[in-house]
Amino acid sequence: MSLLQKLIERARKTPGKKIVFPEGNDPRVVLAAERIAEEGIAVPILLGTEAEIDRVSAEDGIDDKKFHAFDHLKSEMLDRFASEFCLFRKRKNMTHEKGLEIVRNRLFFGAMMVRHGFADGMVAGSLASTAETLRAAITVIGLKEGVKTLSGSFFMDLKTPTAFGGKVLLFADCGVNPNPDSEQLAEIAVLSAGHFRFICGEKPRIAFLSFSTHGSAGDDSISKIRNAIPMTMEKLRASGIEADVDGELQADSALVSEVAKRKCKNEVIEGNANVLIFPDLNSGNISYKLVERLAGASAYGPILQGLAKPVNDLSRGCSVDDIVGVSAITVCQCG
Incomplete structure (x- = not known):
C-alpha cells in the first residue's frame, strides 16, 4: 500500500476535520478538494470569489461541488480579523486599515481561520511562494512553545x-x-x-x-x-x-x-x-x-515543523495527488 493510501485511511478515522485552502483559484486545488470531499478525507473549504470558483470548477468539469466555497472578501469576519490582527501586531504600529488590507490576503485570512478555530488546518502554496506562506503562518499562528526553529x-x-x-x-x-x-x-x-x-x-x-x-x-x-x-x-x-x-x-x-x-x-x-x-x-x-x-518518488510537503497549529506548504510544481497527500497529513496533525 502506498504512503498516500495509508495517509488517506488514517485521515478518515478522524472525520469532519475542516481544512482551508486559500488558493481556490487554482484548478489543481479544486480537483484535489473535490477528491478530498468525495473520499471523506476532510471537509475542504476553498477561499475565492464566486466567479473564481465557478470558472475553475468549469475548467475542471465539476458541476456538483462537494467542497465548501467561501468568498473571504465578502466575509463578515474581515473586520473581526483585522481588529484581532491589530492587537497582536500592536508593536508594529498596526492600524485597522492596514490590518484590513492584510487579512484580505487569502493566505492571512486562511491562517486567521485556523487561529480562531473556523478551520482545523491550512494547506497553501500551490500558487504562493514558500516565503509568502511562511509569512502568514508565522505571523498569525506562531511557533509551538519551546520551538525556536521552524x-x-x-x-x-x-x-x-x-x-x-x-x-x-x-x-x-x-x-x-x-x-x-x-x-x-x-x-x-x-x-x-x-x-x-x-x-x-x-x-x-x-x-x-x-x-x-x-x-x-x-x-x-x-x-x-x-x-x-x-x-x-x-x-x-x-x-x-x-x-x-x-x-x-x-x-x-x-x-x-x-x-x-x-x-x-x-x-x-x-x-x-x-x-x-x-x-x-x-x-x-x-x-x-x-x-x-x-x-519517480512521491514527495509530500513541505510539512512545516514547529508551528502551534497545522499549516502546511506545497511546492508550486505540485500535482493533485501531492495536494491530497499533504492534506491527509494535515488532518492527521489535527488529532
Whole structure:
C-alpha cells in the first residue's frame, strides 16, 4: 500500500476535520478538494470569489461541488480579523486599515481561520511562494512553545525501496532555513524524528548528511554537523523520543549497508537511515526534487515543523495527488 493510501485511511478515522485552502483559484486545488470531499478525507473549504470558483470548477468539469466555497472578501469576519490582527501586531504600529488590507490576503485570512478555530488546518502554496506562506503562518499562528526553529520536511514515498526495504524517507530541511547552525540542525532533526514516528509509526534512524563520512574529509563546513549530533541526542532524551543518530555521513553510507561497512566501522544506523538531515537548504531542496523527478518518488510537503497549529506548504510544481497527500497529513496533525 502506498504512503498516500495509508495517509488517506488514517485521515478518515478522524472525520469532519475542516481544512482551508486559500488558493481556490487554482484548478489543481479544486480537483484535489473535490477528491478530498468525495473520499471523506476532510471537509475542504476553498477561499475565492464566486466567479473564481465557478470558472475553475468549469475548467475542471465539476458541476456538483462537494467542497465548501467561501468568498473571504465578502466575509463578515474581515473586520473581526483585522481588529484581532491589530492587537497582536500592536508593536508594529498596526492600524485597522492596514490590518484590513492584510487579512484580505487569502493566505492571512486562511491562517486567521485556523487561529480562531473556523478551520482545523491550512494547506497553501500551490500558487504562493514558500516565503509568502511562511509569512502568514508565522505571523498569525506562531511557533509551538519551546520551538525556536521552524523547518520544512518532505515525506518521500520511494518508487524503488532502499537496500533495507524502506519505502518512506523523511528529508529535512528542504524549505525554510538556508544555512542552519548546529543548534538549528539539532532542532530540525528532533522535530523531524517526531514527525516521522507520528506519521510512519517506525523508530527514526537519523543520518546527518555531508560530503564526509566520520571524518573522511576536513572542512569548516562539517564542524556544524558534528557539533549538532550530541545536541540532537540531548534534545531527543529531553523530548522522550527514541531514535538512532549518526553522522556525519555521505548519502551512500547512510542508505547502503555494504558501503557503510566499508566506510565506517562504528556506524550506528548501519546504512538503514530513514530520516535524512541535510546541512543546508540548497542540498535539501535539490535532493528532494531530484529524487522526485528522476527516481519517480512521491514527495509530500513541505510539512512545516514547529508551528502551534497545522499549516502546511506545497511546492508550486505540485500535482493533485501531492495536494491530497499533504492534506491527509494535515488532518492527521489535527488529532
